[in-house]
């Protein structure tokens with residue numbers, strides 16, 4: 001094996017330690033971050049995931065509400081529960097574990113979660129904001145993938161990145177985040193011709209196919225960064241990634257293991273998003289643009305942006321690197337708007 005292992009557990013532990021410190025700082029200001037997790041039915045994998053999320057919150061000093069609803073829950077009942085949590089000021093983030101029983105329309109449920117409490121980053125508003133480079137809450141798995149790639153010291157800018165899989169949860173947002181970091185991105189899927197050749201040209205390869213061992217050694221460019229998002233339960237009862245680890249690690253420069261790679265990092269990113277939304281100016285009432293001169297057109301632009309929810313609430317005002325819009329970019333956007341409304 002020549003590849004260096006990207007240790008998801010260690011990275012996740014560091015990310016969670018950061019989250020715990022941020023949560024403690026929020027508590028000192030009188031804000032208690034709180035995540036509500038809804039689990040409908042008895043799906044065994046979902047039960048494990050939800051238990052993990054609740055445990056992570058506890059470890060980071062974050063309050064969580066685990067709300068279990070029966071398999072027979074109707075869509076109206078679930079939507080009513082979401083509406084209740086949406087109106088509850090003590091709840092900062094809402095997560096409905098997917099998949100849902102077949103009588104419930106998943107899309108309608110995601111649409112019902114207010115964007116400012118959408119800790120998964122699945123709502124159309126957050127997806128649209130991500131697509132257009134505005135402050136938003138990102139889906140945890142792709143955000144974690146980016147952190148893992150960057151942890152190797154690899155510069156994403158200018159690299160060939162290939163994402164295998166085009167799901168709304170992983171493939172599509174991973175491709176967008178890589179594009180936002182100036183990679184040249186190719187998204188491959190079940191209809192892609194010349195898949196092997198395309199993958200073998202990737203400096204960064206993200207596998208999110210859901211098929212154990214799908215990526216073989218001959219699909220990996222020597223020295224590439226390989227991120228394995230797959231979690232497939234094998235006939236042996238063990239977890240297997242989408243990448244044939246033995247073959248790929250002989251060729252790659254860096255590789256994530258399964259288990260112990262993307263999984264723990266995804267969970268850590270959920271906590272990261274939660275403390276960000278708990279500390280957002282919409283919750284704290286702080287003005288992140290308090291340095292803007294009073295009475296100026298610029299101030300009017302800021303007020304406009306806040307009323308629209310552009311500058312306030314989403315992205316926490318302190319625009320984090322992961323949300324793609326830096327504070328400097330936001331200030332520039334607002335300044336341009338100020339110039340426009342001033343008619344100069």
Ligand code: GUN
Nearest residue numbers: 095096097098099120169
């Ligand atoms: N089911 C599998 N992955 C996820 C996830 O990231 N969020 C939610 N809500 N459900 C899931």
